[in-house]
Amino acid sequence: MRPRTLLRIARWESTKGLGGIDRGAVAVAVAAVAFVLAVGAVAVTGGVALEDGIYRVGVSEDAAYHDPVAADPTFAAVDTDGRNVDTGPPTPAGDGGVAIGGFRGDGRIDLYVEERAGRTEIYVAFFDGEPTEKGLAALAALRTSVGRYNDALMRAEDNRTAAFPVTVSIRFLDRSGTVAAETPGDGGGGRSGSAVDGGNGGADAAGGIGDGATGTGESGGMGGDTAVDAASFGAFDLFGTSSTTGSPSDIRPPFPFQSLVLAFLFVLPLNFLIQAYGSSMLSERLNRRGELLLVAPVGRGEIVVGKTLPYLAAALGITAAIVGGLWLLGSGGGPLSVLAVVPLALLFFGTTFLAAMFARSFKELTFLTVTISTLLTTYAFVPAIFAETSQVAFVSPLTLVIMDLTHAEVSAGEIAFSLGPATLVAVICFSLGFGIYREEDLFTQRPVHLKTLDALASRIHRPRSVALVVALLVPFVFVAELLAVAVLFALPVTFSIPLIFGTIAVIEELAKGIPIYAGYVHARYGRTLAVAAAVGSASGIGFFLAEKMTLAIQFVGLPGLAVADAAFQTGLGAGDPAIVALLVLAPLALHVVTATLTAIGASRGRRLFGIGLGAAILVHLAYNVAVVSTVV
Amino acid sequence: MSKTTIAGREVRSLSREKTIVLALLIQVVIAGFSSFLVVGLTSLYEPGAAADDIVVGVTGEEAEALSAAAGDVEGLEVRRYDDRDAARAAFDANRVQATAHAERVGERTTVDVEAPQASVRKTFIVVQVRAVLEALERSERADRAAFRSTDPLSIPPSVDASPYFGFSYTVLVPLLVFLPVFIAGAVVVDSLTEEVERGTLTLLRVTPASLLDVVDGKAGVMAALTPIQVALWLVLLSINDIAVANVAPILAITTALGALAVAVAAGLAIAVPVRQRAQLSYSLGMLAAFTAAALLPEHPATTVARFAIDSPTLVTYAHLAGYVAASVAAVVALRRWIRGVDAEALG
Numbered sequence: 001m002r003p004r005t006l007l008r009i010a011r012w013e014s015t016k017g018l019g020g021i022d023r024g025a026v027a028v029a030v031a032a033v034a035f036v037l038a039v040g041a042v043a044v045t046g047g048v049a050l051e052d053g054i055y056r057v058g059v060s061e062d063a064a065y066h067d068p069v070a071a072d073p074t075f076a077a078v079d080t081d082g083r084n085v086d087t088g089p090p091t092p093a094g095d096g097g098v099a100i101g102g103f104r105g106d107g108r109i110d111l112y113v114e115e116r117a118g119r120t121e122i123y124v125a126f127f128d129g130e131p132t133e134k135g136l137a138a139l140a141a142l143r144t145s146v147g148r149y150n151d152a153l154m155r156a157e158d159n160r161t162a163a164f165p166v167t168v169s170i171r172f173l174d175r176s177g178t179v180a181a182e183t184p185g186d187g188g189g190g191r192s193g194s195a196v197d198g199g200n201g202g203a204d205a206a207g208g209i210g211d212g213a214t215g216t217g218e219s220g221g222m223g224g225d226t227a228v229d230a231a232s233f234g235a236f237d238l239f240g241t242s243s244t245t246g247s248p249s250d251i252r253p254p255f256p257f258q259s260l261v262l263a264f265l266f267v268l269p270l271n272f273l274i275q276a277y278g279s280s281m282l283s284e285r286l287n288r289r290g291e292l293l294l295v296a297p298v299g300r301g302e303i304v305v306g307k308t309l310p311y312l313a314a315a316l317g318i319t320a321a322i323v324g325g326l327w328l329l330g331s332g333g334g335p336l337s338v339l340a341v342v343p344l345a346l347l348f349f350g351t352t353f354l355a356a357m358f359a360r361s362f363k364e365l366t367f368l369t370v371t372i373s374t375l376l377t378t379y380a381f382v383p384a385i386f387a388e389t390s391q392v393a394f395v396s397p398l399t400l401v402i403m404d405l406t407h408a409e410v411s412a413g414e415i416a417f418s419l420g421p422a423t424l425v426a427v428i429c430f431s432l433g434f435g436i437y438r439e440e441d442l443f444t445q446r447p448v449h450l451k452t453l454d455a456l457a458s459r460i461h462r463p464r465s466v467a468l469v470v471a472l473l474v475p476f477v478f479v480a481e482l483l484a485v486a487v488l489f490a491l492p493v494t495f496s497i498p499l500i501f502g503t504i505a506v507i508e509e510l511a512k513g514i515p516i517y518a519g520y521v522h523a524r525y526g527r528t529l530a531v532a533a534a535v536g537s538a539s540g541i542g543f544f545l546a547e548k549m550t551l552a553i554q555f556v557g558l559p560g561l562a563v564a565d566a567a568f569q570t571g572l573g574a575g576d577p578a579i580v581a582l583l584v585l586a587p588l589a590l591h592v593v594t595a596t597l598t599a600i601g602a603s604r605g606r607r608l609f610g611i612g613l614g615a616a617i618l619v620h621l622a623y624n625v626a627v628v629s630t631v632v
Numbered sequence: 633m634s635k636t637t638i639a640g641r642e643v644r645s646l647s648r649e650k651t652i653v654l655a656l657l658i659q660v661v662i663a664g665f666s667s668f669l670v671v672g673l674t675s676l677y678e679p680g681a682a683a684d685d686i687v688v689g690v691t692g693e694e695a696e697a698l699s700a701a702a703g704d705v706e707g708l709e710v711r712r713y714d715d716r717d718a719a720r721a722a723f724d725a726n727r728v729q730a731t732a733h734a735e736r737v738g739e740r741t742t743v744d745v746e747a748p749q750a751s752v753r754k755t756f757i758v759v760q761v762r763a764v765l766e767a768l769e770r771s772e773r774a775d776r777a778a779f780r781s782t783d784p785l786s787i788p789p790s791v792d793a794s795p796y797f798g799f800s801y802t803v804l805v806p807l808l809v810f811l812p813v814f815i816a817g818a819v820v821v822d823s824l825t826e827e828v829e830r831g832t833l834t835l836l837r838v839t840p841a842s843l844l845d846v847v848d849g850k851a852g853v854m855a856a857l858t859p860i861q862v863a864l865w866l867v868l869l870s871i872n873d874i875a876v877a878n879v880a881p882i883l884a885i886t887t888a889l890g891a892l893a894v895a896v897a898a899g900l901a902i903a904v905p906v907r908q909r910a911q912l913s914y915s916l917g918m919l920a921a922f923t924a925a926a927l928l929p930e931h932p933a934t935t936v937a938r939f940a941i942d943s944p945t946l947v948t949y950a951h952l953a954g955y956v957a958a959s960v961a962a963v964v965a966l967r968r969w970i971r972g973v974d975a976e977a978l979g
Binding site: 023024025027028030031032034035037038039041042045049050051052053054055056064065068076093098100107110120122124133134136137139140141142143146147149150153154156157158159161162163164165166167168169170171172173247248249251272275276279280282283286287360361362363364365366367368370371374375378 | 645646649654655657658661662723738739740741742743744745746747748758761762765766768769772773775776777779780781782784785786787788789790791792793794797798801802803806815818819822823825826829830831900903904906907908909910911912913914915916917919920921923924926927930931933934937938941942943945
């Protein structure tokens, strides 16, 4: 691969549409500016309130709850004066002064509040003798709302200690007793990192607590003032670094909201970039446009990498800008954050490249890119939510970003564990797509399954190269099996266990069998029995090694995680060498035998491939059942 | 060749490429993902989700008051310890999940809480402790009523309400309404730019069909598919015990917004017949519009949520009327503009 050629192709790709200011570029620019302006305007005016007016509350002007209901946009206050609400008898509830009852729901209001005999009576809408779900939900919302209203009321009090008589500080400790992170209870503009080791933020926070503990009435008063300030912009506490103040209602449970916001910030631009990237790659395939590059004296690798580079550079540039912006806002992001986004971006581009190679039309590509966006966003998003609670979070590279931004320490092992699998899958996708980046596949409308065979066969040159292709498919096998488990998990055990066994047998045998078949279709090796046995063994051994290697990676990457231990309990701790050997060799023998069955079938043509594969699946299933019934 | 022929071909190509199946699959994944997210996160907070009670070790001179306040909170017990070291030892041995040291400082009660850093139940523990502290704050406030000019209101009792109720209507239903709308426009952009880029529009032009017929046929199909998809989702939701009210207005709003999105998409695709540019402008523009809609008195998502949860007001209906009017205007304007476009110039 020659850097000069690579850069030239990259320059062509990035300047393709910039020959003059055409209408398309203007449209994109206008839309982008409109988006930025809209986000800005909405951020200034206070965001989107989805819950506005979803509960209708009938409350009279003189009722104590009139003000909190009017102040909370979740409620739509309905004027009930002069209307007859058919209420039942109320019973006292809550902490004094409140009674609760029901009224016959008429579809106009969900809650009815009335001031009667010196107490507040709340009525929930009933339908068919049962309180409606909506009425109960409205009552729960009213409870939160009144609490908030009370705090606002108390903030206006002159006597701070009577308004906020309790101050709290929360510290998060490891069980060994070392301070993990602190939230200052009072005063002090100290920034407490939610960092694992506290860092210098922790030292500030300790000072804050000192103030609180020795504080007199006066310093308490300051604390109250801080509460007012904090409430005004506390809704957007991105890193949990601003101090929570003393009052109990100011305690924010460690809800990983910042992770969600961050995940969106980093993943959103990627979604747009893959759209442009996919379009560009697919449009090469229209009207044989890409042929000019293919016949030019450049390698296919240079074309693909060169065309991908500008988009990757754009992704990294945007990420660096976001990290820089957050850094200015006071976060601790640095090169690690940008580095962590690299495999994620590669994964987005790799899958999109593969999709663009397979798609038959723009429409199909749109659906494929939306699917990719959805699935990869889920992959980046869900584990990162648990960044602060569980090691499993490191499955997603975004967790590294969050750790980095919040000043947390990450070990080299965690970085490798987080970046490794994503990079590997991205490389596999690129190499599969690269296999069909050739004249025969680019410009013809070949059916998808033939293209898949082409993509696989491009890596097969002799019987033993099947092992490598099968090994490359193992990550996808794991994903498919996880999906199957997730889907079948909800069924009763009597159905789900056999179904999962069956599905796993089918998935694994397909992963071993299809590359074998692809090799035969493309006549990469002879059709003798000996060759079939060699191909089958290569496939079985490749699968076995890759499977065990992934387990080893998990074991190294997640020491101390119970799930990993459970997954790795293959009997290595049994002690007796005979048992260890048996437990290791039995799966290897199984994979070799079943793959050879498939290979023998595949060497005799398409129909016998199906029969061989079916036999292999049955053998695999029988083995699984036999093992489980002897072990359990 | 008439509009209906073009529309029929469009539907056939969608079904042949199985793209509609993929679209439904995407929507199921997104809906399932967001539900999973909310159910999973809510279980971090909900007392019912926890297997056993949280035990808090309390110490200090105000421990009595703290214990009394804890009596009202379900799923939490307190255990008294003589000093902080004993409580810390119990915490380290996992006999208590959190410790609280309460003492009187000046005119205030100060509580130092220690919660475990590495625990899946961390959030739940903090939520429970907060409930105790809020109860303590209420009783302490009541004791100091004489020193204040105002009194806080009594708090309504806590009830056994479904924590997912609001989410189903304010997030899930709008999501399922707006996804098909967005996708419809994206498909129209693809379908039109592809004809231009592949050069097949010229072939269509030798038939008696005008450019307007082509756009009508292609855009009309997607606009018609939108409410059908949404209707399907509403049926599925009602099977899952999420009763959606005001189905007719919701379908009306879907149709109107779908037509609006499709008209904008068709206009973009004709004005910028390059897929990469048109698609980028479309998706950025839609996001911009969806965000900017927050400046309206009622966001479209809120309008849908209010209809679905059966709390529509006059304002809600006014918005619906506005969307219908806007979509009619957009469709009329688009058709008038396309009639004047020279299809030769598109290439």
